[in-house]
Amino acid sequence: MHSLLPFLLAMVAVIVMLNMFAAKLKIAYPILLVVGGLFISFIPGLPVIKIDPDLIFFIFLPPLLFEASWSISFKEMKKWWRIIGSFAFLVVFFTALSVALITNHFIPGCTIALGFLLGGIVSPPDAVSTGAITKFVAIPKSTSTILEGESLLNDASSLIIFRFALVAVGTGQFIWPEAVTDFLWMVIGGVGIGLLLGWLFVQAHKLLPTDAPSDIALTIIEPYLMYWIAEQLHSSGVLAVVCGGLFMSARRLKFLNSTSRIHAYSVWESFIFILNGVVFLIIGLELPEIVDGLKEDHIPIETAVGYGVLVTAILIAARMISSYVALVSTMIFRPSVQPHASSRTRRWMMPLLLGWTGMRGVVSLAAALAIPVTLSNGEAFPHRNLILFITFVVILLTLLVQGLTLPYFIRRTGFFDGIFNEENEQSTRQKIKKELKQHIYQFLKSKYENELKDHAGLEMFLKHWEERAKATDDSWMNAKTKTIFIEMLEVQRDYLTELNKDPKINEEIIRQQLYQIDLEEERLKMI
Structure with a gap:
């Protein structure tokens, strides 16, 4: 041995x-x-x-x-x-x-x-x-x-x-x-x-x-x-x-x-x-x-x-x-x-x-x-x-x-060039991201309309969706905000799960987006 x-x-x-x-x-x-x-x-x-x-x-x-x-x-x-x-x-x-x-x-x-x-x-x-x-x-x-x-x-x-x-x-x-x-x-x-x-x-x-x-x-x-x-x-x-x-x-x-x-x-x-x-x-x-x-x-x-x-x-x-x-x-x-x-x-x-x-x-x-x-x-x-x-x-x-x-x-x-009529992955990925942001915006407006008016952190989140990971000041992330954010991530998962039922959408793109959401949730847990 x-x-x-x-x-x-x-x-x-x-x-x-x-x-x-x-x-x-x-x-x-x-x-x-x-x-x-x-x-x-x-x-x-x-x-x-x-x-x-x-x-x-x-x-x-x-x-x-x-x-x-x-x-x-x-x-x-x-x-x-x-x-x-x-x-x-x-x-x-x-x-x-x-x-x-x-x-x-x-x-x-x-x-x-x-x-x-x-x-x-x-x-x-x-x-x-x-x-x-x-x-x-x-x-x-x-x-x-x-x-x-x-x-x-x-x-x-x-x-x-x-x-x-x-x-x-x-x-x-x-x-x-x-x-x-x-x-x-x-x-x-x-x-x-x-x-x-x-x-x-x-x-x-x-x-x-x-x-x-x-x-x-x-x-x-x-x-x-x-x-x-x-x-x-x-x-x-x-x-x-x-x-x-x-x-x-x-x-x-x-x-x-x-x-x-x-x-x-x-x-x-x-x-x-x-x-x-x-x-x-x-x-x-x-x-x-x-x-x-x-x-x-x-x-x-x-x-x-x-x-x-x-x-x-x-x-x-x-x-x-x-x-x-x-x-x-x-x-x-x-x-x-x-x-x-x-x-x-x-x-x-x-x-x-x-x-x-x-x-x-x-x-x-x-x-x-x-x-x-x-x-x-x-x-x-x-x-x-x-x-x-x-x-x-x-x-x-x-x-x-x-x-x-x-x-x-x-x-x-070049046998595979144009053989299958599949949607371009990059454009599909961008489309899904845009739809996710719109979906979350509607979710927040419908469920947390009062909080949106009074909470600067949530307003910043909606306006600067792509910039949120660069923020150095997490003081606005209190327990209530974190709970809402976690709920938002679950809403995104549910939305992507439903979207995956579309036969035209490549499931690999959906899985990549879900993985990004998992990473975001882990980041929130560390704050």
Whole structure:
């Protein structure tokens, strides 16, 4: 333990330095972390990091999924639910089936069950990788929501495939009626358990006398409880965390105060950054051990690399085919929501670009490492090392090839220029600020008309709304005035919540305004 702790601390330091270096180079930090882990793994004398396969999902997935469900716009998800649902479920199954059939044909000894196992592992694109890469280019909010929403839900569908394929490999049989029943329970049970626990956790925050540190501590515990309880009931822990997280996220203003929300944002941002960094660094660190396993199985490295390239090509092709099918289906059945490209050529080229966004990462690594070393009868798990190596090659190739070229393709082609008719964010932000000031003015005039006549502080507040933070004299802020100001902030929150129901308004702008209101409330508390 004394030798491992310095190594873990050094890992965090390396993650921070590589992230700063990636920001300077303007490339996604997962790419540098994987490459950095690969180079670090060749340093002699380093301790070997081994994670229990049964714990790999439980350690990393719940907080990553929970944080992602709090960050995504549920309003945008509802708007694009058809394409998100098709990519999260139908495309994942199509991709896994393609991988299963082709690997069964080309890889000696790879059964259909093993092919589905590999397909379930590598089929879900990674939200962290895609988000880190696309932040360097301007893409519409709707497009990023589709990618984020897809990655939230496809984790569940891919892990369901993984679980059934694992059972099929271990038992040598696949019983369809039982599989369908189990699948329905995993989906329905996962959603129901997540919503029920999310409601219970919201009530607990409301009823218990919590402060900011205890609220944040509870939010860290809650995704683990959702995942663990759902898995104990043999349903989908991933769906439980996602649905519970979405439920709680939509009600964050009701059970968390401004102090808890502000502090939680910083804590979770750092926590998730470290978790993601550790996982991507482990991807690189695991390679030498995986290569040693291939040598024990007498599989040439060149052959294994070829299999990895083949599977990567299948994934890219399957995603592009699915993108074209989705575009054609939308044009036929939902022409009103199809992308409004500036030309026919650009519209038909767009699925190629969307197909190029399928970078793999955390979930694929976690699933691959979760494969047991032996079967229930004590025999070695067939092709485990080869599956691990193929997964590593897929992650590395998609991150390096697609990840490094995607920003260039977006900027060079201008595919997203004018595709979505969204209101300019800057003008929307200014419009909301103006409406907020007018709304508060009417609120004060209607409720505190007498106080407005006699209180110079409130008059100054109305006349100098933009200048109030610069004021150095807070003597006019007495208890009565502070109470009114706090009430005004609540009125603003209610107004923004109602405004967010407008489908034309970007929810990210609403959240930014709510965050500013939280900061203002914290400033008032300090006076």
